[in-house]
Amino acid sequence: MIRLEAVTKSFASKRGAAPALHGIDLSVGRGEIYGIIGASGAGKSTLVRLINLLERPSSGEVVIDGARVTDAKGTALSDLRRSIGMVFQHFNLLSGRTVAKNVAYPLELAGRLSRAEITAKVAALLERVGLADHAQKYPRELSGGQKQRVGIARALANDPKVLLCDEATSALDPQTTGQVLDLLQEINRELGVTIVMITHEMEVIRRACDRVAVLEKGRVVEEGPVTTVFLHPAHPVTRALVREAEGDNAVPATQATGQLLRLTLTGATAHQPILGRIARDFGSDFAILGGRVGHIRTTPYAQFAVALSGGNGGAAVAALRASGVTVELIGGGPTVAEHGAERGAEHGGERERHLHVV
Amino acid sequence: MAQSVAQNMAANAKGISMWFDRINWADIGTALGQTLTMVGISLSLTILIGLPLGILLFVTGKGQPFARPIGYGALSFVLNIIRSVPFIILLIVLMPVTVLITGTSLGIRGVIFPLVVGTSPFFARLVETALREVDRGVIEASLAMGASPAQTIFRAVLPEALPGLIAAVTVTAIVLVDYTAMSGAIGGGGLGDLAIRYGYHRFQTEIMLICVVVLILLVQLIQASGNSLVTRFTRR
Numbered sequence: 296m297i298r299l300e301a302v303t304k305s306f307a308s309k310r311g312a313a314p315a316l317h318g319i320d321l322s323v324g325r326g327e328i329y330g331i332i333g334a335s336g337a338g339k340s341t342l343v344r345l346i347n348l349l350e351r352p353s354s355g356e357v358v359i360d361g362a363r364v365t366d367a368k369g370t371a372l373s374d375l376r377r378s379i380g381m382v383f384q385h386f387n388l389l390s391g392r393t394v395a396k397n398v399a400y401p402l403e404l405a406g407r408l409s410r411a412e413i414t415a416k417v418a419a420l421l422e423r424v425g426l427a428d429h430a431q432k433y434p435r436e437l438s439g440g441q442k443q444r445v446g447i448a449r450a451l452a453n454d455p456k457v458l459l460c461d462e463a464t465s466a467l468d469p470q471t472t473g474q475v476l477d478l479l480q481e482i483n484r485e486l487g488v489t490i491v492m493i494t495h496e497m498e499v500i501r502r503a504c505d506r507v508a509v510l511e512k513g514r515v516v517e518e519g520p521v522t523t524v525f526l527h528p529a530h531p532v533t534r535a536l537v538r539e540a541e542g543d544n545a546v547p548a549t550q551a552t553g554q555l556l557r558l559t560l561t562g563a564t565a566h567q568p569i570l571g572r573i574a575r576d577f578g579s580d581f582a583i584l585g586g587r588v589g590h591i592r593t594t595p596y597a598q599f600a601v602a603l604s605g606g607n608g609g610a611a612v613a614a615l616r617a618s619g620v621t622v623e624l625i626g627g628g629p630t631v632a633e634h635g636a637e638r639g640a641e642h643g644g645e646r647e648r649h650l651h652v653v
Numbered sequence: 654m655a656q657s658v659a660q661n662m663a664a665n666a667k668g669i670s671m672w673f674d675r676i677n678w679a680d681i682g683t684a685l686g687q688t689l690t691m692v693g694i695s696l697s698l699t700i701l702i703g704l705p706l707g708i709l710l711f712v713t714g715k716g717q718p719f720a721r722p723i724g725y726g727a728l729s730f731v732l733n734i735i736r737s738v739p740f741i742i743l744l745i746v747l748m749p750v751t752v753l754i755t756g757t758s759l760g761i762r763g764v765i766f767p768l769v770v771g772t773s774p775f776f777a778r779l780v781e782t783a784l785r786e787v788d789r790g791v792i793e794a795s796l797a798m799g800a801s802p803a804q805t806i807f808r809a810v811l812p813e814a815l816p817g818l819i820a821a822v823t824v825t826a827i828v829l830v831d832y833t834a835m836s837g838a839i840g841g842g843g844l845g846d847l848a849i850r851y852g853y854h855r856f857q858t859e860i861m862l863i864c865v866v867v868l869i870l871l872v873q874l875i876q877a878s879g880n881s882l883v884t885r886f887t888r889r
Contacts, residue, residue, distance in 0.1 A: 347797055376799040387794035390888045391812045401798040404808070433888045453799070 296489045297323040297346055297457065302355030304341055304513075312353075315341045316513045319355070323506075328483050328490045330500040330521070332536060333510035339493045342510065343459050346491065347379045348372060360456070377405055380450030380488075384462035386442040388434040394445050395421065395430040401452040420448040424478060440471035447478060451486070458482070460492045464499055476503045480592075497540035501525055501591050509533045522591050526559050526598055527621075541587055553604030555584070555626035556612070564619040565595040573614050578606030600625065676859060680847060685867060688843035691761055691833045695768035696826050703773040703825075704818075706732070707780020708806060714781065719802060732774035740771045740832050744839050764841035768832055776825045783817030784810055816887045823879025827872050834868060844868055 299321040305312040315338045323329040333339045344350040345357055348367060357365045359375065367375050388397050398417045402408055408416065421427045424444040434442055443463060450458055460479065464472040480503055483490050492504060500507050500521055507524050509517040509532055517530040528534045560569065565588075574581055586599035603611065615622050706728070711717065713725040738746070747767045748758045757763045787810050795809040796802070811818070834845025844864045852861025 349793060349797055373799040373801065376797055379797075381794070381797040383790055383794060385788075385790050387788065387790035389791060389809060389813060391815060391886070400795075400808070404795075404798060404800045404804055435888060449798070 296325040296327070296360060297321070297491065298356075298358040299342075299345065299352075300356040300358065302345060302352045302357065304338075304345065304350060305353045314513060316345075316352075319513075319515060321508060321515065321518075323489060323491055325489055326483070326487050327506060328480065328492060328504045330492045330494060330504035330507040331510055332494055332497060332500050332507060333532075334495060337510040338513040339495075339510050340461060343461055343491060343493045346457070346459060347376050347381060377401070377453040378455050379457045379459060380453070380455035381459045381461065382443070382446045382450050382463040384465050386434070386439075386446045386466075388442060388445055388449075390434055393431050393433055394426060394437070397434065397445055398448045398452055401449060405453055416452065417448075420451055423451070423482075424448045438471075439467050440474060443467065443471075443475050444478065447475075447482070451482065451488075456489060458488050458490045460490060462493055462495070465494065465496070472499070473502070479503060497525070497536045501540065501589070503592065505592065509536065522561055522594055522596065525591055526561065526596060527623075553580075553582075553602045554608060554624065555600065556603055557598065557600050557623040557625050558615065559596070559598045559621040559623075560619070561591075561596045561621075562594055562619075565597045567618070569615065569618045569620060570599075570601075573611050573618070577608075577611040577614065579603055579608055579611040580605050676863060680851075681844075681860075681863060681867065684842070684844045684847040684864070685871075687761055688830065688833050688845075688868075688871070691764060691768065691836075691841070691843055692826060692829045694761075695765050695772065695833075696822070696829055698765070698769045699772045699776050699825060699829070700822065702769065703776030704780055706773065706777035707784065708811075710777060710781040711784040711810075712802075712806065714785070732777060735770065735774045736778075740767075741835055741838065743767055743771050744836055759840045760842050764833070764836040764839075768829060768836065771832055772825055772829055775828065776821060779821035779824060780818065783814045783821050786817050787813045816883045819879060819882045819886060823875060823883075826875050826879070830868060830872055830875070 299319050302316060302319045303314065304316040305314045307313075319342060321342075331339050331342060341350055345352055346359070348357065348364065352365060355365075356363055359379075364371075364375055389400060392400065395414075395417050398420050399413050402413045402416060418427070418430070421430055424447055426441060426444050426448065429437065429441060434445065437445065443466075446463075447458075458479070463479070464475050467475060476499065479490060479492075482488055492499065494500060504521050506519065507521050508515045509524065509530060511530070511532045517524055517528065517533045524533060525537060528537050558570070560567075570581060573579070580603070582602040582604070584600045584602060586597065588595075588597045590596070612622050710725065710728060710732075712719040713721040713728070715722070715725070735743070744764075744767045747770060751758045751763055751766045754766055755762045791809055791813055792805055795805040800808065833841065833843050834848070837843055837845030837847070837849050840846065844867055848861045848864035851857040852859075852864065
């Protein structure tokens with residue numbers, strides 16, 4: 296759906312060209328909710344603006360729906376932008392227009408519908424975002440969450456294939472953030488709109504995204520399904536972002552004996568009594584040192600740091616893996632270390648990662 | 654005691670009424686009419702010329718989608734030159750051109766041209782400032798929705814800047830009232846002309862006083878109407 300090929304972007308500054316993005320390769324699939332996360336200044340706002348060409352790449356190509364659009368101008372550019380809705384952190388509504396007129400604005404610009412058709416379409420869009428009762432209000436009379444709903448209705452007006460969200464929830468309180476993320480997921484599900492979401496909050500990624508790219512100083516340092524990146528962050532920046540969302544999960548210096556393992560259970564596995572069963576079967580004991588439990592979009596997950604001791608440790612680890620648990624060695628004896636080396640190969644479609652402590 | 658106060662007041666009232674007898678109210682009415690005509694015509698022309706110039710300054714200015722540093726610099730330089738010449742000097746310097754255009758440098762006809770030249774650069778600057786006040790995010794959102802730059806200026810930026818533009822027109826109208834009074838000095842007509850001819854040259858201070866009071870009222874009225882319009886169109 297969206298492909299960025301070796302895209303770079305530099306801005307002219309007094310001390311010469313200031314590079315913002317270095318050789319970005321990204322591919323967003325149709326119907327996906329794709330997250331781009333990074334600290335402020337990482338280049339994510341620039342990156343998302345390359346997709347609708349609010350920023351032109353210094354080099355590289357932007358490909359949308361199989362067509363190279365990097366140099367689009369005039370009508371082609373307007374058409375492209377109409378097929379890509381955009382939602383902003385600070386809403387960017389027209390303060391002099393009512394809610395209904397704000398949503399009508401992109402339709403007036405396109406000039407394809409009659410006045411009556413525009414009125415009908417605006418009503419339907421406001422209905423979808425739950426603002427039918429506020430059509431005649433001005434933006435200043437609305438709460439932040441309501442303003443963002445207007446922003447979303449406006450972005451959907453021209454039936455776009457793609458929705459770009461630039462920190463769409465960053466100006467909202469946690470509860471409103473949840474509602475707006477729910478609305479975006481509903482739109483993605485029901486209209487099949489591909490969504491690219493920029494954020495600095497891992498929490499937003501965890502709740503709403505299918506895949507994620509982590510941006511650091513203008514480079515993609517990690518990319519993959521949210522389940523992988525969130526549960527097995529490989530890059531220090533990603534780990535810091537996960538830690539920020541989850542609290543400190545680092546395993547403390549411990550007196551516990553045995554091998555320190557990190558067990559990750561996702562999907563149906565997370566709901567099964569695997570740990571207890573295996574402890575019984577192999578006469579091993581688990582001391583739980585840390586952990587987190589929750590959902591990534593709709594996928595349940597549980598992740599524990601445990602100290603495994605006694606019994607047949609090696610067989611217990613093998614049995615855990617056989618039950619669908621991802622086992623990583625984070626410290627301890629040699630038996631498990633051997634298994635740790637094989638881990639990458641047996642973990643389905645995930646690419647190989649190095650062992651690390653969250 | 655009370656009686657003497659009453660007598661005093663009666664005497665004063667008689668003095669004031671005598672003082673008013675010397676005023677030709679018809680002259681003041683005519684002068685007010687001339688002032689209003691001059692302000693009205695030159696304000697319309699100033700908006701007609703200054704608004705496009707202000708938009709041009711805005712779109713060619715730094716950080717805008719159409720930034721043209723050289724064009725902006727040149728326009729800015731010319732407007733600044735005009736703005737630095739004191740209006741009374743501008744009136745005199747422009748006389749030959751005024752005669753060329755309107756056939757006379759006297760009366761209302763003779764004064765409109767220098768008034769418009771004097772206030773257009775000022776108004777253009779105010780327009781530029783008002784447009785810069787519009788949130789950049791609104792411009793970006795409009796472009797992101799597929800609007801052309803022209804659509805963005807005329808359908809998003811100008812409507813969003815409306816309160817600021819109304820304030821700019823208000824300030825300019827008041828400056829024009831001031832300038833028309835000054836143009837009285839070179840025979841432009843209006844309240845300023847009357848104040849100088851009777852009040853200064855004929856030592857009829859009361860006429861000057863009345864003219865000033867009328868001008869004060871006029872300025873207050875313009876400012877109050879401007880303010881109420883600004884309030885009405887502010888949705889932020």
